[in-house]
Amino acid sequence: MPSNPQANVTTGRIYEAVITKERRGEYLGHRAGDPHITDEIKARIRQATDGADMAIIEVGGTVATSSRCRFWRRFASSSSKPA
Numbered sequence: 850m851p852s853n854p855q856a857n858v859t860t861g862r863i864y865e866a867v868i869t870k871e872r873r874g875e876y877l878g879h880r881a882g883d884p885h886i887t888d889e890i891k892a893r894i895r896q897a898t899d900g901a902d903m904a905i906i907e908v909g910g911t912v913a914t915s916s917r918c919r920f921w922r923r924f925a926s927s928s929s930k931p932a
Contacts, residue, residue, distance in 0.1 A: 853897070855893070855897045856897045858890075858893045858894075858897065862893075863886060863889050863890060863893065864886070866889050867881045867885050867886055868881065870885070871885075894906065
């Protein structure tokens with residue numbers, strides 16, 4: 850199965866993208882928050898799985914850490930497609 854660089858997403862890359870958007874003013878002067886993190890996760894999943902019939906997504910790390918909660922919330926809010 851072929852892969853691409855967008856298929857490797859880390860928490861650091863997610864936060865970096867959101868912080869960059871916040872600094873550019875893309876959130877209309879508001880502070881970045883959970884909805885922005887969730888939206889970035891959705892966008893990254895869409896980008897990495899574009900044109901794929903199936904995707905296997907692994908969420909690593911310790912489940913109990915607060916940094917993983919956003920990822921788990923994202924998966925819990927979608928049944929089978931990253932809308």
